Amino acid sequence: MLKAPRSIIHLDMDAFFASVETLDNPGLRGKPVIVGGGELRGVVSAASYEARRFGVHSALPMMTARARCPQGIFLPPRMARYREVSAMIMTIFQRYTPLVEPLSLDEAFLDVTGTERLFGSAADLAATIRAQVRTEVGLTVSAGVASSKLLAKIASDRQKPDGLTVVTVGSEVDFLTPLPIAALPGVGSATMKQLELLGVRTIGDLARLPVEILVRKLGQQGSYLHEAAQGVDRRPVEAERVVKSVGNEETFAEDIVDMVRIRKELLALAVKVANRLRVQGVEARTIVLKTKYYDFVQTTRSQTLAAATADDEVLYQAGCALLTQTLAGRKPLRLMGLTAMNLLSSGRVRPALLFDGEDCRLDKRRKINQAVDQINDNFGRRTIMPATLLNE
Ligand SMILES: [Mg+2]
Structure with a gap:
């Protein structure tokens, strides 16, 4: 028997740490804000979109960030404050489903299958949640809506910042085919080089490659990539166990x-x-x-x-x-x-x-x-x- 498709929303705050800093200090709005250093071993943990224009992104060494963006506003992370804002956001997510799986302070999957009668389509619900985060917390969150975690996550990244991308049931392959392989979660620069040697540039190229070749070249990751390129991902959304x-x-x-x-x-x-x-x-x-x-x-x-x-x-x-x-x-x-x-x-x-x-x-x-x-x-x-x- 065919199971009805699932409705999954992936929500991802835009430049979260940097956005919280701007929220708490509106004088920073429109400026290249770079959060990093401290305990996080001298790397950038978040960069505002203004800073990204200078080639500053997370995981970049702070030294490099300072060289690329000397006029940047460099701030140490305030984890306690980010956790507080994160709790507010997660509380909003939990209004609509108990199936909330946080991936980090600023990201979560929601399984909203079967909530249509209560809250409208998953796409409408994603829009509602985005609006609530904006009005109640004062920050923007991007969302992806799809029938699997993988596709929802790829989708939320397509129109950042402050974007909503919906992958309708049946259009999964069309959505994936033209995307660069870097859009697949788990494809880092090393994997990308290997795949480029095989002539693979897009997810469509990857989907056409026989799985045996991928496994020979990349081992276990090869079979993940093969499935991912076809849009196959059966992982359930796993709600965090409630701490008692x-x-x-x-x-x-x-x-x-x-x-x-x-x-x-x-x-x-x-x-x-x-x-x-x-x-x-x-x-x-x-x-x-x-x-x-x-x-x-x-x-x-x-x-x-x-x-x-x-x-x-x-x-x-x-x-x-x-x-x-x-x-x-x-x-x-x-x-x-x-x-x-x-x-x-x-x-x-x-x-x-x-x-x-x-x-x-x-x-x-x-x-x-x-x-x-x-x-x-x-x-x-x-x-x-x-x-x-x-x-x-
Ligand atoms: Mg984020």
């Missing part, structure tokens, strides 16, 4: 009784868990503390907070409160674990109300955490951490 909890635990080298040391270990756990929550773009409502003693007797205590959090300090304070309900300090402690549960996406967390003191404080803490994550991203993991952990 984030936790860390520590078995100590020797059992601990001293409460000062126990609290210090708890703080270290809180810092780790809070950071992992922020990396995943979620905040937790419930905190669980696990303690295990020298005799392997184990207890768990939990607390549900008034507001969701991804804050080191809040997690630590909640953990300290739970610690008073355990035998820690009275019985040698062998292991301690801190788990955050009941997770909400940060994008869905209620924005701070300006006149509410507590919300204001939480919002300030969020901004501080963002700044800390950013510095740790730029300069290496543990540049900033609570002073009590310094001698760890």
